[in-house]
Amino acid sequence: MRLRMEAFVKGLQNRIVNDIEQIDGKQFTRTAWERAEGGEGITCVLQDGNVFEKAGVGISIVYGQLPKAAVEQMRHNRGKDISADGPVPFFAAGISLVIHPHNPNAPTVHLNYRYFEIENPDGTPKMWWFGGGSDLTPSYLYEEDAIHFHQVLKDGCDKYDKKYYGQFKQWCDKYFFIKHRGEARGLGGIFFDDLDDKPADEIFNFIKEMGNRFSLSYIPIVKKRMNMKFTPEMKEWQQIRRGRYVEFNLVWDRGTKFGLETPGARIEAILMSLPLTSRWEYMKEVEEGSREQDLEEVLKNPRDWIPLD
């Protein structure tokens, strides 16, 4: 599974980077790195492009010894099951991306899929699981975009388990919630962790299905929105929403916290998810009946974009 997951994330990264370059016309900066303690990765970032303010697509394949506290940050609910006092031998392979377009009509998107193993002393897996998801964060609400994005994810989920979409959609709404603001980060999508309820082969196929659906879910939306007209006021609102994105990532995101608290972590790769620019206004109030208020409304009350089975 290690090699298959590694091959998959490398191929997916390539395809996504090519898709984004084709739209933007500017090339990504590709940085290959090695981890002294074991492993490697490729971080691709496109900054201040023609269409995209900042796009980061990274993969990493890492292994070695993980402090128990770090293992607990990597898992949703099962750190307690890992009976160990000291560091735990682990393996992790994953792809992670965040894309922030310039146009305030075009949404930010995030995707992350990962495979994790805790090893026995002989190197065989003692425990394994998959995690991941993808979610959409617009500055302005286009219901049709939300429905399209969720439908593509649901269709993929339904091929593998009719229960997945409903469960993972709820998990996503719960995870990407900015607690101190009392609002969702965006319009959701799917999110899950600790997935090992079927044979690894079957879950791997599901992960591939969802990863491969990325371009189908996002590219049509960005193409439709990237050339729309916008005002300086709309740009300012986008900047404020970017600030909320920063707040979620730095304060609440488990993956980011895990990275920032790991000595020797590659900070530039961890923080590639942050937007190029953002803004914090004191006591920003949106106008009654405005499009900004439409967005706030749906962030405070997450919707089911498509009927759950």
Place this chain on the structure above:
Amino acid sequence: MRLRMEAFVKGLQNRIVNDIEQIDGKQFTRTAWERAEGGEGITCVLQDGNVFEKAGVGISIVYGQLPKAAVEQMRHNRGKDISADGPVPFFAAGISLVIHPHNPNAPTVHLNYRYFEIENPDGTPKMWWFGGGSDLTPSYLYEEDAIHFHQVLKDGCDKYDKKYYGQFKQWCDKYFFIKHRGEARGLGGIFFDDLDDKPADEIFNFIKEMGNRFSLSYIPIVKKRMNMKFTPEMKEWQQIRRGRYVEFNLVWDRGTKFGLETPGARIEAILMSLPLTSRWEYMKEVEEGSREQDLEEVLKNPRDWIPLD
């Protein structure tokens, strides 16, 4: 002490707000608020002024029951001494300010002084302490500014205890350290917590001395720098430094974390410290021998700006 501290922070807030308004020409927005669980505050924010990008000066006088976990965030080293299973009756009064000027030659400054009490069941103080400090965060290094700022603080400290400045300067360098970047937030100043090594009256006089020194320490610097010429590149560098400020405040600052994790906290007041705008560039590298590198150098190797006794 409660009433005296309350009167002091109110008066100091007024004086600082007036000083800043005089320089800027634009008025602060003043918001008085009440806390349902007990207490009140005044948050003053000046946003997008003539000289200042964002200036926040807030005071709060709060009391009630504090969860033990929150008490531990509020204290440096003595949460363990507070023998209680449930919530702890407390009182806290403090002033907190952050000022971000527009001109990249003019530094950001932060100040915070607070008095804290844990009560006995009969309302008398079971434990009390003071905390606080002030520190300077420039985008460009002017050694004379750093020396001036530290000298004003040292002179104030020396009046009360010859050991204070040396200890609190080190504490500041340690506290305002962006661990994941391996660099200081700025040029330091002083910082301390849990201060109760002398009679409360004497420490209160010290706190007043240091609070009253704010204008003396910062105003001359900002007046000297606010009209200097600067290039768009300097503005961009300032924006990147603002991003680091956001990282420290959202990831590491104990006060901000305490606030964001307290249900029902006044988020706008807590996050008034964030700059109006900021920027994250992937793999930003400064030029060899540039002024940007001079700053990075001193952030990686904090200096003693004035000889320690």
